[in-house]
Amino acid sequence: MDKLFTDVFDSKVFNEELKKNYNFLKNGYRNEFFFKNTLFNKLVLGKYSLTTTAAFAEVIVKKSKADFVLINRNKGMVYEIKTDLDNLDRLVYQLDDYSSAFNLVYVVTSEKNYYPVYKVVKELNPSVGIIVLTENVNLSLRRKAIENDSNLNHEVLFKLLRKKEYEQILLMKYGTLPKVTPVLYFKTSLHWFKEINIKEAQSLVFYMLRQRNDIEGKSLLKALPMEIRWLVYTSKFKYSDLLQIYDKLNLS
Incomplete structure (x- = not known):
């Protein structure tokens, strides 16, 4: 910072x-x-x-x-x-x-x-x-x-997710995770995911993606100069970092 x-x-x-x-x-x-x-x-x-x-x-x-x-x-x-x-x-x-x-x-x-x-x-x-x-x-x-x-495709949607994210979806839908060897884990998880209705599967994937950018300091971000908002947003600064930027720019 x-x-x-x-x-x-x-x-x-x-x-x-x-x-x-x-x-x-x-x-x-x-x-x-x-x-x-x-x-x-x-x-x-x-x-x-x-x-x-x-x-x-x-x-x-x-x-x-x-x-x-x-x-x-x-x-x-x-x-x-x-x-x-x-x-x-x-x-x-x-x-x-x-x-x-x-x-x-x-x-x-x-x-x-x-x-x-x-x-x-x-x-x-x-x-x-x-x-x-x-x-x-x-x-x-x-x-x-x-x-x-x-054109919606289960496998394409599934590959947008991180492991913890698709595991959370499987737990939500089935209450458990595949009990298979590590080499079969991804394939089996995908197979389970494909059993979910495609629109529901898409909705669950979007929900997981949205959680990634649940950032702190939302109000501070909007107060920054519009020229650098996207840059700051994608930099994933902590709330304390956003406060420093805010103060340095003399926006208070």
């Missing part, structure tokens, strides 16, 4: 430089971080809340890595980001992978990329929604995602 802010830290200078650099991203280099930070501020902190919602980056789903995943209560949404720096070569395959675990999938892109993305979605993934990050940094819903349960 001490490495983040030194004793000679000047909050005024820091905030000025922060806004200056963030404006550079806004006006000329809207990279993936800029998109993720905007999604976090507009959706998690704006539309929903930290109490009911958790967000994740780089979630591996089959052979793809989801840029931004949002779990609101027991509903999960994937936001695949396509900036002006990205190409769309793998988009159709990525969207197919995401739909095996999430029934609400969006592509978030720029105005420049809207029509190329729309063409892919309209022809090959009609249930996928499209959001455009506008020049004024608003999220413009151009095509609403349609809930699609047809």
Whole structure:
């Protein structure tokens, strides 16, 4: 924590430089971080809340890595980001992978990329929604995602979980855990998981994922400059660390 802010830290200078650099991203280099930070501020902190919602980056789903995943209560949404720096070569395959675990999938892109993305979605993934990050940094819903349960897959959902998480689900459903040799434990646990109705299984997985980001200091996070909220959120600081950041930035 001490490495983040030194004793000679000047909050005024820091905030000025922060806004200056963030404006550079806004006006000329809207990279993936800029998109993720905007999604976090507009959706998690704006539309929903930290109490009911958790967000994740780089979630591996089959052979793809989801840029931004949002779990609101027991509903999960994937936001695949396509900036002006990205190409769309793998988009159709990525969207197919995401739909095996999430029934609400969006592509978030720029105005420049809207029509190329729309063409892919309209022809090959009609249930996928499209959001455009506008020049004024608003999220413009151009095509609403349609809930699609047809591709949900038990094994893909199961592999989103850590061992303790899928064990907790099995205990909730069966009251016990597989009594097999270690080499058969994962396979047997998956077999048990597959016996759960797919929608209930998905809901249980989302519940477990949301518990990972049950962070302390939620109110402090929202009080931080909007430019660094996503960075701080994903850094998993302790409450005492958030207090230090808050104090160093002279926000009290």
